[in-house]
Amino acid sequence: xxEEAAPFLARAEHVGDEVARGGGLAVRRDIVLxxxxxxxxxxxxxxxxxxxxxxxxxxxxxGAVPLISAGTxxxxxxxxxxxxxxxGRQYVNMNADATAFGYTLGQVPGMPERYDGDEDLVALAVxxxxxxxxxxxxxxxxxxxxxDHALRMREAFPDVVAVDMESAAVAQFAHTxxxxxxSVRAISDLxxxxxxxxxxHLDGAADRSADAVVRLLERLTGSEPxxxxxxxxx
Numbered sequence: 558x559x560e561e562a563a564p565f566l567a568r569a570e571h572v573g574d575e576v577a578r579g580g581g582l583a584v585r586r587d588i589v590l591x592x593x594x595x596x597x598x599x600x601x602x603x604x605x606x607x608x609x610x611x612x613x614x615x616x617x618x619x620g621a622v623p624l625i626s627a628g629t630x631x632x633x634x635x636x637x638x639x640x641x642x643x644x645g646r647q648y649v650n651m652n653a654d655a656t657a658f659g660y661t662l663g664q665v666p667g668m669p670e671r672y673d674g675d676e677d678l679v680a681l682a683v684x685x686x687x688x689x690x691x692x693x694x695x696x697x698x699x700x701x702x703x704x705d706h707a708l709r710m711r712e713a714f715p716d717v718v719a720v721d722m723e724s725a726a727v728a729q730f731a732h733t734x735x736x737x738x739x740s741v742r743a744i745s746d747l748x749x750x751x752x753x754x755x756x757x758h759l760d761g762a763a764d765r766s767a768d769a770v771v772r773l774l775e776r777l778t779g780s781e782p783x784x785x786x787x788x789x790x791x
Contacts, residue, residue, distance in 0.1 A: 560759050561628035562599045564767035565590060582610055586618070591775040600723070603699055604652070607723035611730040623678055623737040623777070626727050627770045629762040630695065630719035630742035631702050631755070633710060637744055639758050642690040642769045643719040644682040645740040647671040648728035651698035651714060662713055663696070665729065672728035678739040681776045682769060690769055693718030695740055697725035701755075707748035719744060741769045 565588070566572055573587025581601030588595045596618050600610025607626070614624060630643060637643075649663040649671050656662055664670045671694070683692055696717035700706055710720065724740035731738035745762035746754035 558602065558628065558763075559599070561763045561766070562597060563760075564764045565595075565597055565627070565770075568767060568771055569595075578613060580609065581606055582613060584613070591771045593774045593778050595774065603722050604697070604726040607726040608730050611727045615730070615734055615736060620734060620736055623675065623739070624727065624731055625678070625770055625773070626724050626738070626740040626742075627766045628721070628723075628742060629745040629755075629759060629766065630721040630724075631707075632718070632744040632747045633696065633702065633707060633714075633720045634693070634718045635711075637718060637747065638689075639744050639747060639754075640689060640761065640765060641744045642686075642765050643693045643695060643742050643744065644679055644690065644769070645674045645695040645724055645728070645742070646679055646692040647673055647694045648725040648740065649694060649696045649714060649717065650725040650729065651696045651710060651717075651720070668729060669732070672725065672732045674728070674739045675737040678737060678773065678777070682739060682741060682773045686769070686772065689765075695724045695742060696720045697722060701752065702748045703752075704748055704750045720748070739773075741766055741773065743769070 569588050569590050571589040575583050575585050577583050583599045585597045588597050598610045598614050600606045653665045655666050661670045694717045702720045743762035743765040745758045
């Protein structure tokens with residue numbers, strides 16, 4: 558979303574021109590964040606848009622560099638608070654139901670039950686991080702989760718901490734293409750009865766996600782040889 562990309566532009570030391578690629582996909586290759594060269598890909602909402610953005614980054618930028626999905630999420634687990642940042646340790650597709658064929662709920666046939674975030678990226682994002690940054694399981698689906706839906710999702714996926722509409726789709730793409738991936742999502746709402754809470758806290762949550770991602774980029778380039786580009790997908 559524009560609101561999720563805006564904090565990166567505000568924090569950048571240099572911002573290049575945006576190039577539209579159709580279908581809501583827009584790319585800024587020439588961005589510097591915390592001294593790190595970054596490609597910022599604004600992909601749009603939902604599984605199809607997220608997968609298209611990941612594919613664009615992989616095939617036209619550099620599939621060897623890490624892919625970071627940034628933005629907001631709904632808090633599903635009890636005890637999660639608005640403003641908390643969740644770094645995805647694992648991801649599950651909450652749309653998938655092939656249980657009739659013996660698969661686990663959330664498992665796409667032929668895929669693992671859960672997609673793992675890159676261990677090094679997860680550690681860099683949370684080790685020594687400020688209070689309010691933690692790891693957890695992120696679930697993704699094509700439904701904006703409100704209160705009634707949240708009750709069903711908590712029962713079906715009791716370990717899921719946060720829900721969004723993109724992370725699991727990007728995680729599946731990264732898994733099948735061997736790309737390092739992590740999603741860094743800030744809680745904008747607690748799956749309230751409507752979207753009012755989300756709209757109220759959207760900008761603040763996007764800011765917190767961006768702060769966590771910039772910190773991750775700075776730590777990443779300080780812990781290994783510098784990569785020519787890093788792809789951040791919002």
